[in-house]
Amino acid sequence: MSEFYEIKHHLEEQMCLLSSLTGLMLITMPWLRYFPIFSQTFRKLDNNLTTCYEFIKRPINKRISERDKQTPEERGEPNDLVDYFLDQIETGKDEYFSLKTITPFCFDLFLAGQDTTSTTLNFLVLYLILDQRVQSKMHEELDRLEEEKGRNGFDNSVTQADRGKLPFLNAVINVVD
Known part of the structure; x- marks a missing residue:
């Protein structure tokens, strides 16, 4: 659970950095990262994203190692989106499905799911209190x-x-x- 709170901290810091003046300028003009005044913000943004991606990669890598021990017949139908994504990588039919794209894809889902779930639960608690x-x-x-x-x-x-x-x-x- 402490790992989740650490990731949450990195995400909050990421949002603050991205909404700051230097962050907004880096988004629109990425080449500014080479200037000293922007390099510190860029390093923090990069570090936060790397930490979040590592958090997301761990269960994906675990799933890959579990799947490597099974034959396709033993796996059966995909259990979830990650299994489906990994099946598509194995077929090689679509270049979008790759080990390079699965992490950002899962990160986007994690981020969107966390935000909407949090907002919905906050509203539910308020509704029940009122x-x-x-x-x-x-x-x-x-x-x-x-x-x-x-x-x-x-x-x-x-x-x-x-x-x-x-x-x-x-x-x-x-x-x-």
Whole structure:
């Protein structure tokens, strides 16, 4: 978890640097990085991006090494986008799919997903704080599910399979989303 917070710190610093005057000038005129006043900002931007890419590369490299131990038949259908991307790299049909492009692709998804998820969760918490009736009704629905699962001898954790039993929670999620 500390690694996630470190990456989050690098991303926040990256956003601050990119929105600064020197950062904006570097974006529009990259050749300025060779001048001393801009070189420090450029090094920080480069370091932050490199750190973030290394964070993204670790699970990709782990997946590649796992796949190397399997035959294509053992792998079966792709489990997720990374598997699909790696399958496309192996076919070699499209030059876009390469080991060079998978890291920035996954980084873009990570960045976009983190930002939208954070914003949505912030709005959900605010919505529940401001409307206690919604909060209470959601709580009652979750309590009913917990009792039902307890009576049937199941773990009390709420899973994706329980969504059909939580119509009000689904409605709240749809309103917030």
